[in-house]
Amino acid sequence: MTPLSGAFTKPRTSQILGGQLEERNIQLVSDFYVERVDSEKRVLISYEEEEVPYDLLVTVPIHMGSEVIKRSGIGDDLNYVPTDKHTLKAKDFDNIFVLGDATDTPASKAGSVAHFMVDVFVPNFLRYIEGLDLLPTFDGHSNCYIESGFGKAFLIDFNYDTEPLPGMYPLPGVGPFSLLAESRINHWGKLLFRWIYWHVLLKGKHLPVPARMSMAGKWA
Numbered sequence: 383m384t385p386l387s388g389a390f391t392k393p394r395t396s397q398i399l400g401g402q403l404e405e406r407n408i409q410l411v412s413d414f415y416v417e418r419v420d421s422e423k424r425v426l427i428s429y430e431e432e433e434v435p436y437d438l439l440v441t442v443p444i445h446m447g448s449e450v451i452k453r454s455g456i457g458d459d460l461n462y463v464p465t466d467k468h469t470l471k472a473k474d475f476d477n478i479f480v481l482g483d484a485t486d487t488p489a490s491k492a493g494s495v496a497h498f499m500v501d502v503f504v505p506n507f508l509r510y511i512e513g514l515d516l517l518p519t520f521d522g523h524s525n526c527y528i529e530s531g532f533g534k535a536f537l538i539d540f541n542y543d544t545e546p547l548p549g550m551y552p553l554p555g556v557g558p559f560s561l562l563a564e565s566r567i568n569h570w571g572k573l574l575f576r577w578i579y580w581h582v583l584l585k586g587k588h589l590p591v592p593a594r595m596s597m598a599g600k601w602a
C-alpha cells in the first residue's frame with residue numbers, strides 16, 4: 383500500500399516539492415527509523431542510535447487498515463485485504479471485491495482513488511455477475527490538491543506507472559489547474575472541491591473526470 387506521500391518519493395515530485403521545503407527552512411531527515419524518544423533530552427533516537435533534536439514533537443503512527451478488517455480475518459498484518467490491483471477482486475476470496483482504503487493495492491489511500499475505483503468496479507462487477515472474465519481496468523489513478531500556504535496549492539495526478547508530471551488539468555493545455563506547479567487557481571480549485579464534495583459526490587451525481595489517468599495535457 384502507498385499513502386499519498388508515496389508520490390513525494392518520485393523524482394520530479396521530490397525535486398519540485400523538495401525546493402518548497404528548502405524555501406520554508408524545513409529540514410528533511412529521511413531513512414530514519416525511530417526506536418525511542420528521550421523526552422528529557424528532547425531527542426528522537428533511531429535504531430542506528432542517530433539522534434534528532436526537537437522542540438515540539440508530532441508523530442504519526444504507522445498507517446494501518448481498519449479494526450473491522452483485522453477482526454474479519456481477511457486482512458494481512460497491516461489489516462489490508464490482499465487485492466488484485468487491476469480487477470479489485472480479493473486475491474484469496476472469489477466472492478469479495480475490495481475498494482478504497484481497505485485494499486493493499488500500491489495506490490494512494492485517498493478519496494480520489496476510492497472514487498475512481500468505484501467507477502471501474504461497477505462495470506466489472508456486472509461482468510462478474512454475468513460470468514464473464516474481469517477486465518484489468520483499474521490503473522491506480524490518483525489526484526489531489528496539496529495546499530502550500532499563502533493562498534496557493536499544487537495539484538498532482540498520477541497512477542501506478544506514471545509519476546506526477548507537469549501539465550494542465552483537466553482540459554489539456556487549458557487547465558485551468560496546473561499540474562505539479564503552485565498556483566492560486568489550484569487553491570481556488572481546492573476550495574471549489576469542498577462544494578463539489580457535498581453537492582455532487584455525496585449526492586451520487588456524475589463527476590465528468592475520467593477514472594483512468596490520461597497523458598493528454600501532461601509534459602512527460
Ligand SMILES: Cc1cc2nc3c(=O)[nH]c(=O)nc-3n(C[C@H](O)[C@H](O)[C@H](O)COP(=O)(O)OP(=O)(O)OC[C@H]3O[C@@H](n4cnc5c(N)ncnc54)[C@H](O)[C@@H]3O)c2cc1C
Pocket residue numbers: 448450481482483484491492493494495496525526
Ligand atoms: C485526516 C484525513 C485527511 C484526508 N484528506 C484527504 C484529502 O485531502 N484528499 C483525499 O483524496 N483523501 C484524503 N483522505 C483519505 C480519504 O479520506 C480516504 O482515502 C477515503 O475516505 C477512503 O474511503 P473508504 O470508503 O475506503 O473508507 P472510509 O471513508 O474510511 O469509510 C469506511 C467506513 O466504514 C465504517 N466502518 C468501520 N467499521 C465499521 C463496522 N464495523 N461496521 C460498519 N461500518 C464500519 C466507517 O465508519 C467509515 O464510514 C484523508 C484521510 C484522513 C484520515
